[in-house]
Amino acid sequence: MLVNKKKMAALIDSNAEQGQVKGRSQWQDAMRRFKGNKASLISVFVLAAMTLFAFLGPLLSPWDHETIDWELIGNAAEMGAPQFANGHFFGTDDLGRDMYSRVLQGTQISLMVGFVGTLVAVTVGVLYGAIAGYFGGAVDNVMMRFVDILMSIPYMFILIILFVMFGRSVYILFIGLGLFSWMDMARIVRGQTLTLKHKEFIEAAVMAGVSDFKIIVRHIVPNLLGIVVVYMSLMIPSLILLESFISFLGLGIQEPLTSWGALISDGASTIQYGTLWQLAFPLGFFVTGLFCFFFIGDGLRDAFDPKDR
Amino acid sequence: MFSFIVRRIGSSIPTMLILILISFALMRLAPGSPFSSDRGLPPEVLANLELKYGLNLPWFEQLFVYLKGIIFDFDFGPSFKYTDKSVNDILAQGFPVTLTYGIWSFVAAVAVGLPLGIVAAVRHNTKLDYAAVGFSIGAQVLPNFVMAPILVIIFTLWLNWLPGGGWNGGQWQYVVMPILALSTSYMASIARITRSSMLEVLHANFIRTAKAKGVPMRNIILRHALKPALLPVISYLGPAFVYMITGSVIIDIYFSTGGMGQFFVDAALNRDYSLLMGVTIVFGVMTIVFNTLVDITYAWLDPKIRL
């Protein structure tokens, strides 16, 4: 993914140096540093507010995301502009559906795609990387060669074929996006695991006869959380962007559900017909959301990497 | 160096094979056939079509014949949808187009993004810096399918400076808007990465020493700071280029450039097996070549890395 590799590398070094013993204080330090970063902190609040709004906001509107206002259908340009009188706070789309509810519904979906997709990617990436790193040797070699190969595949194309094949559903989106984004994570985690493996507490666990799987899940994975958190904050916005691209191609979410990408794509196509609110509101949410994610990502990265500044 | 390249070529062969296998399998598993239509075809006609395209053979034989054609005759077979053209024809038409605006977009992204990032880092926390950061995040999140129609409204409808689409053999008027639409967000990413890595380098001890010695700022940046600061940028360029090529679908759709991106989506939708495979293979090779180039550049800049 589009993550700054050098920074990630620096972060990995620092994380490895600090290691297990200072684990708790590392988190505390990071949080302290993060709180000092104004832009990131504000972003957290904005994003939290947006998420809350996305789920609670629909309660404020008399309209839901799919019900057609038969008074307005087909008259978006003349009568569909945002107004409070008829309850369409963000105006309506061409079919007389309420943009306010649709934007909030799209926000839910897009945030979910970002989070769940990232969760899938991180789960696969962490387990894969941890297994490869922990077992080492031939297993590691084969597994990482496979990652190398996958990484030089223009996966967007495979993704398009997948969407064409399986039709559309939210689950395909989650899984499709997630499954094609775990490779970087796997690499980083493997590197980390290699260094962790020789720490005393792991060796002690091995001596005590704890099973390999347990060691990976109980002892190695928890120690990778710092990187994982940073990485997630960077991956979420990139998945949201990816989803918007897929939606533009008409391969995204199924109507009447919608997403930021689908709404923006629709809005952009009617840009010349005097219904700018159809583009402006979803684009506003989209841009604000992504700004927040970027700032939070930057903040977390800096917070976990004390060498910077 | 030489052995690195040889190794790279060696490892790219299994990569390509896996890529071909995956896309071949996915395509064949997809519901629908290249010959299906509203009315359907009589069985005799269908049988003839299958014979013509070799679809009557078992799948492994199809794959073998296909690979043999590519390796020995450099023949990607006939297109299923564009019956008057072969995949080689279509690639010969689309590849130069995509490559032309792809490379120019890439050059534009680097040529603007890099200086912007450096200036922002050097003038850290000034208005210039804020402007650069604002621009780069803004540009990064503005989808190019929003930007493309806006560009056409401004440059074609209002100003009447540029044609709203087409390629015309790559005349400059036709290439400007595709490059603008494609490069902006990468320009922004490059600026952001450059800025942050430059900032980091500028805080490093060796730079402080140089400053203390009274070396002029200009020299510090160009002679000492630039090279290490470029490393993360370089490693971003590989994926960036691949992303650009992927994003070319939108450019092709909006600006009717006749490039490869749209052929790919179109081939997937129409089950044009051979065209789809052809485009995938060309893009796969491009990805590998470009990643290799990036690695070589990286090694050249960073003496710690041995190829």
Place this chain on the structure above:
Amino acid sequence: MNKTSNMNISAFTLAMVTAGAVMSGATIAANHPVTGEKLASDQTFTYRLPDGIATLDPQLVATVEGSAIVRDLFEGLLNQDELGKIVPGVAQRFDFSEDKKTYTFHLRKSNWSNGDPVTAHDFVYAWQRAVDPATASPYVWYMEMMGIKNGKAILNEGMDPKELGVEAVDDYTFKVTLDAPIPYFPSMVTRATTFPTHRATVEKFGDEWTRPENIVSNGAFKLTDWTLKEKNVRERNTEYWNNRETILDKVTALVIDDENQALLRYKAGDLDKTEIPAGQYGSLKKSNPTEAYSFPRLCNYYYGFNLSDNGPEAFKDVRVRKALAYALDRNVIVKNVLKGGELPAYTFTPTATLGFKAPYIDYAKWPQKQRDAEAIKLLSEAGYSKSNPLKFEMLYNTSESHKKVATVISQMWKQKLGVQAVLVNQEWKTFLDSRTKQAFELTRGAFCGAYNEASAFLDLATSKANYNYGKWSNEEVDRLMEDAKTSADPNANYTRVETLMREEMPVIPVYFYAGTYMIQDSLKGWPTENIQQITYSRDFYKTAE
């Protein structure tokens, strides 16, 4: 880059200068020979093409856009005029036997673009080629429908294509023998599939014969540039027999995938003609009243029930089918969603079809309120209610306007009847696959008449039609359609079939398509009255502003 771009600039200016010189030279004597309108100096017609053309081989071409280009490049036995009536093409006249089973076409002396004469042998070759399974034409069904002697046997039983009932009596006399008299046969030879092809060229170049550097054609224009997904350019063919009446010098089709982008470029003056995106006709008609056109087309749009064994049990109840058909407010669809002059449909065959007389459809005359009340009643009789809602999937293929229509219909049913219609959209090929395998519940469908007769639509209702995806079958319909082929008054049968379809409601007719175009004021001669939209670029011309 600098060097090349400079060169391009100078080449560009040079081209401008020469073009200017030619223009000023040509403006002297440029008035339309008949109407006397002042003609534009640049006679180039530029229009939007939504997608790359798959093939320009007359026998293979299957799309509307591709056929229009083929009609520019080639000329068949007969043409259509601006009203859709048959006029001479390569054939100056034709006559038929008493039993209407033998048609004789008398060809004029005309040339291919390379100077070779166009003869009856070229037609024999082309027709045999179209039927030959080895050609594998996707339009072979059309040749089958023409009912030429031995056509079916060649296609299905491996008979030699040379046995087809066509014959070159001499170089300029072409004779066709039919299995049965088909009243609309002459109008069928205006279709590209029946156009002549130049045998030597086809045999020499194989699949590559249609490329600009290879192609030999006999139409008013010849192909000069064909870049897939970018453009297709045709220029005046001086060998065409009626070349002196052709006014346009050049026809350029620019491929523009996105219809909104195309409209922008039309507004910027890049295009002379483009399609109007769904829902925009009304406002464009207001802002550009002389440029926005809407006219009926020979196409229907419907939703079909899956009545096969795979279909849902609920749809086997005719009351459910009727309820859904009644509650669908077609006026909202055509007036508020599409807004392009489409007509609400209550029959499967478009009412504008030649000779077709629609039966009396009672519910078409009811006000929507009455239809809704009836629908609620029927549905509750069938056992569905708010507590036991009818639920099914509604399939459509990916497209902006299909999406809009489906969304609105599903909301109508939901709000009026409490029916839960779940939208499912699929890409075209997947969609076809689902329909062919009866893997759907309710599906969108649309059909354009390949010829102007009701059977072009109603054949779809027969149980043997392989594109009868819903698998509705009715013996009386089958018999009526079979009889219609030889009947003196087939239209009575068609009316009866429509009545049966109204009673059984195997499909819900939604609307009849309208063509909505933007055409610049300077472009004249567009046949807006031709319901099949059979156009010939040689009929167009551009006037000076």
